[in-house]
Amino acid sequence: AQSVTQLGSHVSVSEGALVLLRCNYSSSVPPYLFWYVQYPNQGLQLLLKYTTGATLVKGINGFEAEFKKSETSFHLTKPSAHMSDAAEYFCAVSIPGGAQKLVFGQGTRLTINP
Amino acid sequence: KAGVTQTPRYLIKTRGQQVTLSCSPISGHRSVSWYQQTPGQGLQFLFEYFSETQRNKGNFPGRFSGRQFSNSRSEMNVSTLELGDSALYLCASSSDRGFFAGELFFGEGSRLTVL
Numbered sequence: 001a002q003s004v005t006q007l008g009s010h011v012s013v014s015e016g017a018l019v020l021l022r023c024n025y026s027s028s029v030p031p032y033l034f035w036y037v038q039y040p041n042q043g044l045q046l047l048l049k050y051t052t053g054a055t056l057v058k059g060i061n062g063f064e065a066e067f068k069k070s071e072t073s074f075h076l077t078k079p080s081a082h083m084s085d086a087a088e089y090f091c092a093v094s095i096p097g098g099a100q101k102l103v104f105g106q107g108t109r110l111t112i113n114p
Numbered sequence: 115k116a117g118v119t120q121t122p123r124y125l126i127k128t129r130g131q132q133v134t135l136s137c138s139p140i141s142g143h144r145s146v147s148w149y150q151q152t153p154g155q156g157l158q159f160l161f162e163y164f165s166e167t168q169r170n171k172g173n174f175p176g177r178f179s180g181r182q183f184s185n186s187r188s189e190m191n192v193s194t195l196e197l198g199d200s201a202l203y204l205c206a207s208s209s210d211r212g213f214f215a216g217e218l219f220f221g222e223g224s225r226l227t228v229l
Contacts, residue, residue, distance in 0.1 A: 036220075041222070042222050042223075043118070043204055043206075043220030043221050043222045043223055044204065044206075044218075044220040045220070046217060046218070049217075090157065099162075099169075099170040100145065100147070100162050100164075100169060100170055100208075101147065101159040101162060101170055101172070102157075102159065102218065103159070104156060104157040104158075105156070106156045107156060107157075
């Protein structure tokens with residue numbers, strides 16, 4: 001079975017600073033990996049995904065993530081934080097060809113300080 | 115293109131009652147999934163329907179059930195409500211091909227409070 005661990009339930013950064021949200025996964029086969037964002041009182045929105053190919057993937061709002069198989073990691077980064085980035089971020093994994101469901105991490109709440 | 119629509123957005127029930135939540139997927143999407151979100155357990159998969167058939171089911175008791183209609187709209191039902199069922203219930207839709215790219219489109223959720 002696959003699982004996802006997000007290190008840090010809360011992360012706080014200053015506006016303009018680097019954002020780094022950590023995600024490690026466990027899977028018996030090469031998974032698909034995703035980052036979703038959830039703003040208050042809203043559903044989840046896909047930020048970016050890794051399926052195959054280039055290990056550095058770019059998403060919306062200036063976010064990117066790098067798949068590192070040797071480290072079983074898929075950390076999310078953004079060079080310069082903006083106040084509008086304040087939200088909860090979820091890393092998720094699915095198995096290609098397997099049951100059509102996502103397994104989510106516990107989430108990381110990102111706070112941006114002015 | 116209209117997004118995923120969930121109704122009702124908020125509801126309050128008492129223990130022992132039952133509740134039905136509704137989800138209308140994006141037009142053309144035939145797969146509908148349901149997730150439960152709580153502060154303690156996070157996001158947990160309930161079940162997934164495709165063409166009126168339940169294809170996958172999570173580890174929830176039989177009190178949680180669902181169905182999908184021929185127009186792809188889905189409902190989920192929780193019977194004999196317990197306090198621990200208080201949660202945000204999220205519906206997500208995808209085209210069948212789209213799922214393998216992780217493109218689940220979520221609704222805003224139905225927030226259930228059980229008193």
